[in-house]
Amino acid sequence: MGSHSSVTALGVEALETRNLLSKATLAVAMGILKSPEEFQHFIISDYKHLLGRAPDQSGLSHFVGDMELGATRETIEADLASSKEYRLLHGNTAIGFVTGLYQDLLGRLPNALELNVWLTDLANGASVFSVAKAIGTSPERDVAIIQDDYALFLGRSPGLDEVVFWLNQFQAGADRTSVAAAIIASDEFFADAANDPSTYITHVYQDLFLRTPAQTEINFWLNVYNQNKP
Numbered sequence: 635m636g637s638h639s640s641v642t643a644l645g646v647e648a649l650e651t652r653n654l655l656s657k658a659t660l661a662v663a664m665g666i667l668k669s670p671e672e673f674q675h676f677i678i679s680d681y682k683h684l685l686g687r688a689p690d691q692s693g694l695s696h697f698v699g700d701m702e703l704g705a706t707r708e709t710i711e712a713d714l715a716s717s718k719e720y721r722l723l724h725g726n727t728a729i730g731f732v733t734g735l736y737q738d739l740l741g742r743l744p745n746a747l748e749l750n751v752w753l754t755d756l757a758n759g760a761s762v763f764s765v766a767k768a769i770g771t772s773p774e775r776d777v778a779i780i781q782d783d784y785a786l787f788l789g790r791s792p793g794l795d796e797v798v799f800w801l802n803q804f805q806a807g808a809d810r811t812s813v814a815a816a817i818i819a820s821d822e823f824f825a826d827a828a829n830d831p832s833t834y835i836t837h838v839y840q841d842l843f844l845r846t847p848a849q850t851e852i853n854f855w856l857n858v859y860n861q862n863k864p
Contacts, residue, residue, distance in 0.1 A: 656819075659834065661862040662855050663818035666838050667811050673701040675843060677710065684714045684738055685723065706809045712767035715739070721762065728756050735769045741778070776804045783817050786841055788826070831859045 666672060677697045681689040689697070697710055714720060715735060724734035732752045736744040744752070752765055769775065780800045784792040792800070800813055817823065818838060827834035835855045839847040847855075 656862075656864055658831075658859045658862040658864075659824055660815060660819040662831075662835060662859050663815040663838065664811070665855065665858055666835075666842065667815050667818075668701075670698060670702070672842060673698045676707060677701075680711055680714055684711070685717075685719055707811060708767065708771050708809060711739075711770050712763055715766040715770065716762040728753050731762065732756075732765070735766055739766075739770050740772075740774055771804075773801060773804075776801055779810055780813070783814050787814070787817050787823055788820075831856055835859075 674694065677689060677694055681687060681693070697705075697713070701707075701710065715738065720734070721731050724730035729749065732744060732749055736742060736748070752769075755765060756762070777797060780792055780797055784790055784796070800817075803813055803816075818841075823837070824834055827837045832852055835852050836846060839845060839851070
């Protein structure tokens with residue numbers, strides 16, 4: 635799965651295919667998802683999930699800097715899941731490493747065939763990063779990401795047609811941030827906010843950060859919204 639796709643291209647296709655409201659909501663959603671606060675939120679969550687601890691300040695600053703330079707969530711996740719610390723937590727063996735990835739990224743144990751495939755790849759010189767990235771960007775993982783995004787932002791499970799649509803977006807090169815932004819920008823999410831831009835911004839903050847934005851933050855994103863209205 636490519637990680638540096640054109641957000642604009644995804645937005646245009648999704649607007650046409652999924653009846654998204656406008657590029658105004660997409661601009662706000664993408665901006666908030668690419669804000670330093672969201673970068674920190676994502677990194678802290680990944681540290682806790684994969685390493686069982688909060689990040690130290692140097693690690694947090696390092697990965698925030700990487701994301702500000704364009705590193706995707708997929709890449710940061712693979713970096714942490716292939717780190718020496720992660721491998722030590724899983725016995726510092728190839729079997730423990732692959733098993734840990736399946737448990738942490740797919741929520742299950744690998745079967746014998748899957749385990750053998752990855753062990754063979756590692757034995758033949760595949761990097762631990764490439765294995766972590768491949769498992770973390772597999773269709774099975776993408777489906778879980780889509781389901782989590784629908785639950786978080788729309789409060790429901792996606793239909794089969796919706797899962798297929800977003801899987802096609804991932805396979806075409808979209809990354810998780812682009813997909814999440816497009817879901818947040820949907821007419822359904824906007825309708826849940828009473829079709830009001832200020833309420834929409836507030837709902838995004840509440841879903842992502844579990845807090846209500848300050849009026850200055852609402853005003854900032856309202857300006858982005860208004861600048862991108864058709």
